[in-house]
Amino acid sequence: MNCISVKNVSYKYPYTEGFALKELNYEFEKGKCYGIIGANGSGKTTFCNLLRGMIPHFFEGELTGDVFIEETDVRNWDSNLLSTKIGYIFQNPFTQISGIKETVFEEIALGLENLGMEKEALIDRVIEVVKLLKLEQLIKKNPNNLSGGQKQRVAFASIIAMNNDIIVIDEPTSQLDPESTAEIFSIINLLRNQGKTIFLVEHKVDLIAEYSDEVIVLKDGQITLSGSTQEVLSNMDLLQMGVMLPQASMLSYDMQKANKQLDSIAITKSQVIEQIKQRVGV
Ligand SMILES: Nc1ncnc2c1ncn2[C@@H]1O[C@H](COP(=O)(O)OP(=O)(O)O)[C@@H](O)[C@H]1O
Ligand SMILES: [Mg+2]
Structure with a gap:
């Protein structure tokens, strides 16, 4: 089943000259992970705002074409309902913490509390997520005192607690060190295994290569390349689109x-290792 369909979509922010998104078409299937890449300013965040209905529900401007979320025109969705359907995690871990809760436990519970979930069920759900993400050590801490990586894990926990079907993640690791990045990607992998539909903007193409099913490349608001991850990330044309190739692809071309x-x-x-093993016959 299609999860989101984007048909002939163009979008222009208010008070700007050009279109930030141009003539986009794509069918997104339920349960897949989509990597979204492209140079700075190519429209990735705008595309995220389109996919989660913030365009047109929050951003004004000019939207043409159609977006269907689970077969319903985005314009006909109730915006509160959309926010329970689609979770969003973004770049800056420091602004994702509410600032109004004194413990990580309460912070993770906040979204559920706003949904009016009954207290006992809420506690059970938070405990479940805390175990899943191995956050036991953090639950009594003040969220404001956590490191960037820890804050980002708590942001993921809050989203996972909400159990959204669709999760849009915009450069979650751009401010994190390699260790925290690896932790975040193991959480993303967990979400994949739960069958969530994931949209992931990420500059680290080596990680996109590992975790996404399909890749969309944006350039100047247009989809310039898209398709299976294997096909897209082995295409040398990426370099002209302001995107790096994965290290393994570069190595393959050098060979x-x-x-x-x-x-x-x-x-x-792992594909490189497999091929080398075959060649040397081990
Ligand atoms: N709120 C906004 N108002 C007007 N223009 C915007 C706004 N946000 C982004 N833009 C413009 O839209 C284009 C795409 O930006 P963005 O989606 O943030 O790209 P990316 O996430 O790929 O860096 C840029 O030209 C940017 O200046
Ligand atoms: Mg962006």
Whole structure:
């Protein structure tokens, strides 16, 4: 089943000259993880705002074409209902913490509290999420005193507690160190395994290569390349679109140049290892 369909969509912010999104078409299936990449200013965050209905429910401006979320025109969705359907996690871990709760436990419960969930069920749900994300050590701490990586994990916990079907994640690791980045990606993997539909904006293409099913490349508000992760991330044209290739693809092309090519262009480290093993016969 299609989860979100985008048909001929263009969008212009108020008081701006050009369109930030141009003639977009895509069918997003339920349960897949979509990587969204592109240079700065290419329209990734705007696209996220479109997918989660903030355009047109919050942002004014000019929207043409249609967005269907679970077969219903985004314009006909109730915006409160949309926010329970689609969770959103963004770049800055420091502004995602509410600032009004004194413990991590209460912070994670906040969204559920706003939904009016009954206290006992709410506590059960928070405990479940805390265990799932291994946040036991943090629950009594003041969320304001956490590190960036810890705050981002708490932000994920709050979203997971809400049990949204669709999760839009906009550059979640851009302010995190490699260790926290790895922790966040193991959480994203967990969400994938739960069958959530995920939209993930991320500059680290090596991670996109590992975790997404399909990749959309934006350039100047247009989809310039899209399709299976393997196909897109092994395409040299990416370099002209302001996007790096994964290290494994670069290595594959270097091997090709040196006349020592692998059987196919690898996009992940494990694919490279597999091919080398086959070649040396282990
Ligand atoms: N709130 C806004 N009002 C007007 N223009 C905006 C707004 N947000 C983004 N833009 C413009 O839309 C274009 C795409 O921006 P954005 O979606 O933030 O790109 P990315 O996330 O890929 O860096 C840019 O030209 C940016 O200046
Ligand atoms: Mg952005």
